[in-house]
Amino acid sequence: MEELILQLKKEIIEVLNLEDIKPEDIDENASLFGEGLGLDSIDALELIVLMEKNYGIRLKDPNEGKAIFKSIAVMADYISKNRTK
């Protein structure tokens, strides 16, 4: 799980252009939206693409994302249980 969390951090930094942020700067239990990394609605849509592209998980309803993208830890847990690649 540690490995997946680190990988996810790297992928999120890259795909969301979080320049000047390193994986160790991100608390995997902190909120991704609002307070935490301050991501917005377009970032959420980009995370949906990331889930499908890298892990073969397709979310039909973007609203499902709200619970899954709560934090990196929650996301990693969901991916480990549902990934198809």
Added chain:
Amino acid sequence: MVVKLADNIYSPLGVTTRANYDAVMEGRCALRQYALPDGSLYTASLFPDAERRDDDHYTFFEQLCIASASDALTRADVDPRSPDVRFFLSTTKGNVHLLRAQGEVDERVLLGASARVICRFFGNPNPPVVVSNACISGLSAQIVAVRSLEAGYCTTAVVIGCDVQSDFIISGFQSLHALSPDECRPFDRDRCGLNLGEAAATIVYSGQCPVGSGQWVVRGGAMCNDANHISGPSRTGEGSYRCLQALNLRTDELAFVSVHGTSTLYNDEMESIALERAGLSSVPVFSLKGVYGHTMGAAGVLETILSMKAVEHGVVFGTRGFENKGVTGDVLVSAEPRKTDKQNFVKLLSGFGGCNAAMLFEKFRECKGVQESAGKSRECSEWPVVSLQLEMRTEELVEMYRSHIGDYPKFFKMDPLSRLGFVASELLLKKVASEADGQLNTEHLTLNTEFGVLLFNRSGSLADDRAYVATTEGEDRFPSPSLFVYTLPNIVTGEIAIRNHFLTETNFIVLEKLDEEVMAEQIALAAERGPQIAGWCEVDATGQCSAMLLAVPQHISKERILRELRN
């Protein structure tokens, strides 16, 4: 006063305004369900595939523009070859279907080049003005045309609105999860997204024709950014509310408000709040998206024309797809048509990049006293015109940002055009602060001076368009929502508005080439409404950036701007 001479709607429902009006009244629509490559469904109002052909001379997009404008010009009895006639084209993506991620860029992808082909067909000698201001383009183009007529820059204006659908646009809206699989349901509690549509529509306006009873006149127009988010409208409807306020409406004279009503969750909610705040809860509203889908660059023109027809017939359209009210604002929306004997209406639109627009139209009955004369510019000499020039590669913008700005991480999410506009406007504002009379500091300016933003270029959002296309090509395709959002050139004006909290007019104009004369005209006209950050902002196909921005005060003459641009 600006008078409408003639119009045309060319859509899947018919090729004249009359045919379209009849179709709407008969309850017909051209919305059909289609499947995307990944199997998901969407509904759109499209021309049949057999008609969708680029020929040797004209693309399908250009054919539609030409067909629509030809009919309107014939009805108006206007000779388009006259130098007194100008063409204003409203479109978001023009011939974007010709764009590939790699290799040479087909010239016709550039909106100015395509507009030139259309003008050449009509033998018009003037440079076309292409307004590409996201979903409000159709009203922005009318506002720009009306101002040009009032200023005497032309005597007749041909405003064409058109967009055609392609994989580029459809996959993009799909990546935003904005498409409804079924027919859209504006303002309904079960609405779940929009339908795309394609059409061309044309209005011919005259600035010199004497006004007769029963003719349509433009009573006002306003644009306002909500400075909220590049793809999410203000929750308080601030931009649309301010546009409606600016029109000084008399609700007892209004037949209806023809709203945007895209059927997305946020747009309809936002509009309902803006309408209630503007005191329009008792005025009927309707959306035409359940008939035509969202025709993008055509929407503002097409929906204006149909609204005129409705008033002429004493009708308020019903909103197709609406059943149960699903917005919190108090608005008078109905599925069924109603009757009206009022002669005025408002057309309202909003779009990505935070832009909003509204126009007031009147079926002329009598002369209401002396017309307020626009008055020649009262040149303001107190403020210096501040200018800034940048020439660099896109890669160098990051260095520029780090060394001179550095406090806005969102910069790294921007496309090259927005990065250029952002860096250039930041440096310009710093320069304004240091060159102004000493009483002004950067903080003061940022908080208190609300600049409008009017940018021009040649290549639109080409760099980002290509980056987006790359995500749609190949078998392993994952269209990127964040790249798609920036495929509208006006997003850069929204980024500047958001950064500086400018709740002001923002607009983006694409020209065939850098044309100081046209730019000076349009900047001076915009500056009649307030101070402007305005000028050239271009990222070309090779990644070369070029910005020439001015900060100008209100009421500045075209000549003064022209001098600055040529300096």
